[in-house]
Amino acid sequence: MGAEVSAVHAEQQHWRDQVLTGLGWTAVAASGAVTAALLVFTRDRPGAMLWAASAVVFLLAATLRGSSVFRVRVWLLILPLCVATGVIGPALEGFLPNMSLGLGAAVVFTTALRGMRWGFVVLVLDAIMMGGVAVLHHTGILGVLPGYEALAAFPLAAVGRFVTNFTIGSAAMVVTISYLLSRVEGLLLDKTHALDQLKEEQRAAQQAREELEGREAAFRKARELEILGRLAGCMAHDFNNALVVIQSNVDLIRSKTDYLPTGLRQIDEAVAQAASTTRQLRGFTHQAPTPSRPVSLGLAVTRAAALLERVLPSNITMAVDVEDHMTVLADEGQLQGVVTNLALNARDAMPKGGKLELRVRMATPTEGQAGGIHGPCALVEVNDDGMGMSEETMARLFEPYFTTKGAAGTGLGLASAKTAVEAGGGKILVTSAPGRGTQIRILWPVQERGADGAETSETTEPPHVGRPGTVLLVEDNERVRIAMARMLAARGFTVLEAPNGTEALTIARRYRAPIDVLCSDCEMPGISVEELIAAFRVLFPAARVVLCSSYAPEDVAPPLGTVDAFAAKPFAPDEFVRLVGDLVARAQAAAHDAGFGSVEPGGSGGSKR
Secondary structure (H helix, E strand, C coil): CHHHHHHHHHHHHHHHHHHHHHHHHHHHHHHHHHHHHHHHHHCCHHHHHHHHHHHHHHHHHHHCCCHHHHHHHHHHHHHHHHHHHHHHHHHHHCCCCCHHHHHHHHHHHHHHHHCHHHHHHHHHHHHHHHHHHHHHHHHCCCCCCCCCHHHHCCCHHHHHHHHHHHHHHHHHHHHHHHHHHHHHHHHHHHHHHHHHHHHHHHHHHHHHHHHHHHHHHHHHHHHHHHHHHHHHHHHHHHHHHHHHHHHHHHHHHHHCHHHHHHHHHHHHHHHHHHHHHHHHHHHHCCCCCCCCEEEEHHHHHHHHHHHHHHHCCCCEEEEEEECCCCEEEECHHHHHHHHHHHHHHHHHCCCCCEEEEEEEEECCHHHHHHCCCCCCEEEEEEEECCCCCCHHHHHCCCCCCCCCCHHHCCCCHHHHHHHHHHHCCCEEEEEECCCCCEEEEEEEEEECCCCCCCCCCCCCCCCCCCCCCEEEEECCCHHHHHHHHHHHHHCCCEEEEECCHHHHHHHHHHCCCCCCEEEEECCCCCCCHHHHHHHHHHHCCCCEEEEEECCCHHHCCCCHHHCCEEEECCCCHHHHHHHHHHHHHHHHHHHHHHCCCCCCCCCCCEEEC
């Protein structure tokens, strides 16, 4: 409360300073006008001198600044006004009726600037001065200037009535002004109190918001950790499924040599599914999406179905009806993950068994327009005859973390499926009812077939180059390094292997032929990848650099702007070979344009450690 009162007093003092300055300049102007009038019209030199002197004092009252001289300024304004109109003027010219104007102004100014007490003090002094000067004139003690004798002889009874009326009227003004000022002060105090209360409520609200945000953040963190734990279990489940497929096919290949092509295809699909699982995990952590490519929709769904056959229980029958002539723009691993997610949800909806249908066909124009897609689009249907869903469940079906499976679910499968479908320009629609199963339809825009159509099973050869390309492969994981080296050597590249950046630079300095491509992991012991790339570019200015990592591109170091390409692990061998071949061709073209010498390497292909 004390702070509020102080604020009100400070505001009042500021207002009084402004009023005093205005009154001071008004008094200066009025005094100057009176002085000029006395000199021009009445030639009253003493009166003119009196008001000129008053104007000088009023000027001081108007121009002085600072709270410490406020009281001095007030009296510099009030006293000259009282003395000039109540003492000196009447003493020289007699009892002037209009003198009440100046004295009344002095009372009003004092009350407004110094309060009711000082207003009454000035009022009493004014009344005494008016009566005293009149008595002195009548007793002959004071004389008047020539021409003012009639004013000096003004009747004492009339003077008494005049002074009484002046006193009563001025007292009423003092009380009224004081009351108004007190009301203003009360309103200011209420306003200040209300503002302070509002600020306090705002601070409390802000603290409550911050506390709520902190609790929400802690809750989200705990929920994320819980989801991460569940997701780890789901990931382990998916990888175990892929391992079962790989192991079973390896055993079949060992026992039946004629099963080799089919087994290898099944293993390749299991690896692709495991890679899709890691990409989905990256999606859950809000990493950058995987680039889309033209994919055969029918082939992708058929591959997903082949994997599902090995993980679905025996009491669930799966029917697959696929048209394989449609190409869509998507990431195949993500697309298979969408189908797998939907199929596994259908499995969970049929605990006692049932029928699962996977269908792929061209959507009719009416079906496409119903989903908001204009132009040709494919239709993927995942149908089951399980328990179905209520309207309340369907309303929240795609909400992140919403699950009807309790602790066994993550609430992320359908949310990620919807995100993946919509990222490809598609639409996912659900129809269900309790006890009547569920029908999920995915509408996906169809791409025109062209040179960059869906992938084929043919082995990709490296692009034509002027000489066999030489690749410096830097990878600290020995098994990964050997596998990548064999992959490149089998396609005709000369591969130099190094487990870290330091050894890689040693090999590069000793190698007596051009190196076209540096292929390096992003995190290795020894010198940093940035240092490796900088030193390598000094040795081979025309060479190209490709980084390989399981991390998302935006999380690797150095920044991707400093390298020529990025390969996300795991990658398909043919795609990686195509990428390296393109970089070799670019490096050799740049070396030729720059006039660098070319020394034929010792062999046409192989791996050197």
